Amino acid sequence: MRIFGFKLPNMTSLILWGLVWEILGRMEVSFFLPPLSSIFVTLADIYDSKAFVRALSETAVAFFGGLFYALVIGIPLGIFMGKNRFVDELFLPWVNMFMSAPLTALVPVLMVLFGFGLKSIIIVTTLFAIWIIILNTRAGVKQINRSLVDMANSFGANPIDAFIKIYFWAALPEIIGGIRIGFIRAVKGVIIGQLLISIVGFGSLFELYSSRFLMSHFWAIILVLFALAFTISELLAMLAKRFDYYASKRG
Amino acid sequence: MSDNVNAVSVKGIYKNYGDVEALRDMSLDFPKGQLTSLLGPSGCGKTTLLKIIAGLLQPNQGEVYVNGQIVSEPGPDRAFVFQDFALMPWASVLRNVAFGLELRKVAKSEREDIARKYIKEVGLDGFENSYPHELSGGMRQRVGLARALSVDSPVLLMDEPFSAVDEQTRRKFQEDLLQLVKEESKTFIFVTHSIEEAVYVSDQVAILLPRPSRVSEIIKPSSFKNKDVDSIRKDSEYLDTVEKIWKSLRSYVE
Ligand SMILES: Nc1ncnc2c1ncn2[C@@H]1O[C@H](COP(=O)(O)OP(=O)(O)OP(=O)(O)O)[C@@H](O)[C@H]1O
Ligand SMILES: [Mg+2]
Numbered sequence: 001m002r003i004f005g006f007k008l009p010n011m012t013s014l015i016l017w018g019l020v021w022e023i024l025g026r027m028e029v030s031f032f033l034p035p036l037s038s039i040f041v042t043l044a045d046i047y048d049s050k051a052f053v054r055a056l057s058e059t060a061v062a063f064f065g066g067l068f069y070a071l072v073i074g075i076p077l078g079i080f081m082g083k084n085r086f087v088d089e090l091f092l093p094w095v096n097m098f099m100s101a102p103l104t105a106l107v108p109v110l111m112v113l114f115g116f117g118l119k120s121i122i123i124v125t126t127l128f129a130i131w132i133i134i135l136n137t138r139a140g141v142k143q144i145n146r147s148l149v150d151m152a153n154s155f156g157a158n159p160i161d162a163f164i165k166i167y168f169w170a171a172l173p174e175i176i177g178g179i180r181i182g183f184i185r186a187v188k189g190v191i192i193g194q195l196l197i198s199i200v201g202f203g204s205l206f207e208l209y210s211s212r213f214l215m216s217h218f219w220a221i222i223l224v225l226f227a228l229a230f231t232i233s234e235l236l237a238m239l240a241k242r243f244d245y246y247a248s249k250r251g
Numbered sequence: 252m253s254d255n256v257n258a259v260s261v262k263g264i265y266k267n268y269g270d271v272e273a274l275r276d277m278s279l280d281f282p283k284g285q286l287t288s289l290l291g292p293s294g295c296g297k298t299t300l301l302k303i304i305a306g307l308l309q310p311n312q313g314e315v316y317v318n319g320q321i322v323s324e325p326g327p328d329r330a331f332v333f334q335d336f337a338l339m340p341w342a343s344v345l346r347n348v349a350f351g352l353e354l355r356k357v358a359k360s361e362r363e364d365i366a367r368k369y370i371k372e373v374g375l376d377g378f379e380n381s382y383p384h385e386l387s388g389g390m391r392q393r394v395g396l397a398r399a400l401s402v403d404s405p406v407l408l409m410d411e412p413f414s415a416v417d418e419q420t421r422r423k424f425q426e427d428l429l430q431l432v433k434e435e436s437k438t439f440i441f442v443t444h445s446i447e448e449a450v451y452v453s454d455q456v457a458i459l460l461p462r463p464s465r466v467s468e469i470i471k472p473s474s475f476k477n478k479d480v481d482s483i484r485k486d487s488e489y490l491d492t493v494e495k496i497w498k499s500l501r502s503y504v505e
Contacts, residue, residue: 150307151337154325155351155402165354169341 034216043220051205056224058201062118063190066125070182073126074133075175079167081134082141091134099131103189107196118200121193128189129182136178140171180236187229255319258283258406258438259304264313266299273299275463277313281406281455286432286439288449291459292500297442298334300464301408304440305331317406327355330399332409336391338383344370345379347394351402362401369397389420400435409441413448421448428452446500450492451483458496468499 018036025035046052081088081095107124114120148170152162168175194203202221209217259281266274273296281287289297302308304315306325314321317328330351338347345366346353352362370379373393383391392412399407413421429452432439443449449456450472458468472492483489 145335145337147333147335147337148339150302151331151333152354153307154305154329154331155354156325156327157354161354166339169339172341 031213032215034219039216039219039223042216043223046217046220047224051208055202055205055221058118059190059194062121062125062193062201063186065118065122066189067129067183067186069122069126070129070133070186071179074130074178074182075137075168078134078137078175078178079141079163079171082138082144082171083167088138095131095134098127099135103127104192104196107193111197116197116199120197121190121200124193125186125189128192129186132185133175133178133182136174136181137171140174140178141167143174144170176240180233180240183236184229184233187225187232191225256280256282257316258318259440260316261300261304262314262316264300264303264315265311266296266303266308267311272463274303274310275465277465279457279466279469281438281440283438284436285454286428286441286452287455287457288453289440289442289457289459290444290446290449290496290500291464292461293444295459295461296464297459298410300459301331301410301440301442305329305408307331327402328404329406329408330402330404332392332395332399332407332412334411334414336383336395336415338391338394340383343380343382344375344386344394347383348397348401351398355402365401366397369401370394372400373397389416389424392416392424404437406438406440409439411442411444414444425452446493446496450489450496456492456496458499470496 021033022036025033025038077091081091103124106127107120110120110123114123144167148166149162152166157165191202194201195206196203198204198207202225205221206218208214209221257280260279262278264274264277265272277296277300279287279300289300291297299308303310304317306315306322306329309323316322317326322328339350342350345363348370349357349362349366352365353359357365367379370376373396375390375393375397378386378390383394386394392415396412399409413424416424425448428439428441431437432452432454441449441452450470454471454473456470456472457466458470459465460467470492472488
């Protein structure tokens with residue numbers, strides 16, 4: 001953004017919107033919208049409270065747990081699907097279906113199956129993240145240079161070596177791309193999971209604050225979540241950039 | 252029935268791709284320590300034959316003998332040089348060259364020592380830590396060659412190894428190849444499109460007919476082999492042989 005010819009740093013417009021928020025808050029337009037400054041004050045108040053720390057750590061566990069399963073299941077499955085026609089035909093319809101399915105609708109079923117706790121939220125997070133990781137990995141393996149595979153075979157590579165030393169690396173740029181989108185979807189998954197199963201993590205805080213009309217508490221949590229999601233996706237974008245050069249140079 | 256004169260023999264090879272009959276009753280011997288070229292029009296099945304010898308493809312019928320033994324899979328007795336180099340873009344020159352040994356579970360320090368030696372031999376000294384995308388086409392092909400040499404297989408299979416480099420580099424490579432054949436007691440099987448190249452580098456040129464492919468003729472240029480690299484291209488037998496092959500292939504092109 002430029003003002004009077006000065007180049008402003010990237011996030012400057014956020015300050016402007018923050019200001020608008022502050023003014024609207026002070027004008028008491030709605031009880032729903034407390035001034036931004038009071039939200040920060042609240043945040044400073046609660047960030048080291050037991051409830052907040054617990055919510056944060058439960059969310060982190062669910063997030064990384066879900067992502068972990070999405071990666072260790074998704075990447076090998078994607079590689080297998082890209083390598084093997086039979087495996088591909090077996091799984092692709094399901095992957096495509098879940099990729100576009102409204103997964104939120106599944107959460108109640110999962111709650112019945114796996115209970116109202118962390119386990120269900122981890123599964124929800126995995127379900128949100130895994131499909132795009134599978135599809136991207138598969139696409140990466142599909143475009144692999146056939147002669148790299150021939151090369152490995154001609155030197156007597158066993159299947160595990162070929163898998164780890166050729167297929168995985170050849171598909172890496174696509175895998176990273178998939179992980180990035182998977183991460184963002186995992187953020188959604190973990191939040192939606194917690195909201196619907198509202199006795200764990202931030203879900204329970206949301207429940208608590210909104211039922212008592214503690215709006216600045218409510219907003220403080222939302223700000224934290226947005227900031228976390230944003231930071232994670234930016235970090236991943238930086239990581240993906242480092243692999244882009246190599247994607248364009250391979251082949 | 253293979254004897255110790257032939258490093259590789261193929262006998263009665265048939266290969267179909269669905270309805271396409273690529274090879275029909277192909278038999279050919281590759282004498283030990285010599286360079287045999289497979290020469291023929293595009294699509295006649297040269298790559299197919301080479302991959303069958305490498306064990307990368309299975310024939311529908313027929314056998315491949317290496318040192319008198321029937322083979323059906325890749326093995327340490329054969330190494331492949333790929334037309335498109337087949338280098339791993341994520342690995343340095345050193346790791347690429349050592350990769351054949353890595354897959355054969357040779358210890359890291361040992362395989363890197365061997366790789367360094369061959370990197371030097373193909374003239375890539377100082378590029379050990381470069382990546383393939385930082386190299387020219389000719390240099391990449393040298394990496395592929397060094398990788399094949401470093402596993403020290405008695406048989407080298409080369410699929411149009413010089414087709415992706417410019418004419419000057421190509422001539423240089425052909426001279427280097429002649430040198431290599433003299434120095435290493437290896438058997439070379441060399442696929443090419445170019446009549447001149449085949450006659451220049453080969454002890455024996457096998458001319459293949461268009462699909463379904465058989466061997467139509469085997470030509471053994473001999474008298475100019477001991478001349479130095481510069482005078483071969485002016486040698487009259489060299490020129491006559493090129494002319495003769497062109498005459499026999501011409502009818503298929505027309
Ligand atoms: N995977 C495949 N599936 C179907 N047909 C194939 C396949 N590979 C090769 N062929 C066919 O088999 C024939 C021989 O192919 P091959 O690649 O061996 O020819 P080539 O002599 O190496 O040709 P070039 O000189 O153009 O490289 C061709 O007609 C080709 O169309
Ligand atoms: Mg070919």
